[in-house]
Amino acid sequence: MDSSEARQRALVLVDKPSIVMMLGTVDAQGAPEIKAMVKMRNDGLRRYWFCSNTSTRRAEVLKHNGRSCLYAYEYAPDAEPLVCRGVMLAGTAELSWDDDLRRSLWQDFMTLYYPQGPLDPDFVVVQFTAERGNYYEGLENADFTV
């Protein structure tokens, strides 16, 4: 698997509509943290949008340190053939309260989390921009730039 194929296969994985992605961040004490995020939208391999809450620990950490990573995988040890693939993307995450962006990502079920609707002050968008990645499948893996 070369870089070009790794990039191609990684795109297939992150383009899956309901893929869960793990966001990795580093707190003020230098310790890593992980949180699963439901992807709302992505633009190829490069940019991703997630919904979060202004009041959370995650948002507080990202205000001070945007260096982050995204990770997604598929693992089905009992499938024939066995499925074991994943991608890690390194890049930066930033918070946005842009009204147009929040409106464009809004879905009805989200009132459960943001009772005031798309402009609820607690509704914040996490925008992740990837710079480089590593894709693995079975025993193979390859780095690529984004």
Place this chain on the structure above:
Amino acid sequence: MDSSEARQRALVLVDKPSIVMMLGTVDAQGAPEIKAMVKMRNDGLRRYWFCSNTSTRRAEVLKHNGRSCLYAYEYAPDAEPLVCRGVMLAGTAELSWDDDLRRSLWQDFMTLYYPQGPLDPDFVVVQFTAERGNYYEGLENADFTV
């Protein structure tokens, strides 16, 4: 949900035999990294053992910085009722090539990864020790000490 209940529910989750856990680390440049690991064994909420390869980037990072986290989750948006729970554990990870430990974790299928068997120099054990955690389920979450 109080700390005690969070700790109890987190234990149910990490005790699942085939749970996939994400290991979060910080590289020499201060950037976070994530890798899915298949848990080989755990001792309650406190200690976890995973198999890795001496030659990997992960092992290299852990030699220099053991601060790490473990994350596991279950997410089934279409289940009735919806399943959305997870745990993040903060602590430290260290590498071990102890022969007894490697033999005790050995399983036959692992020759695929370590052709020389349990004492293959490329077979390294990642031991994670948790100090504290956060458990979430639905919209609730609580911190706990381990």
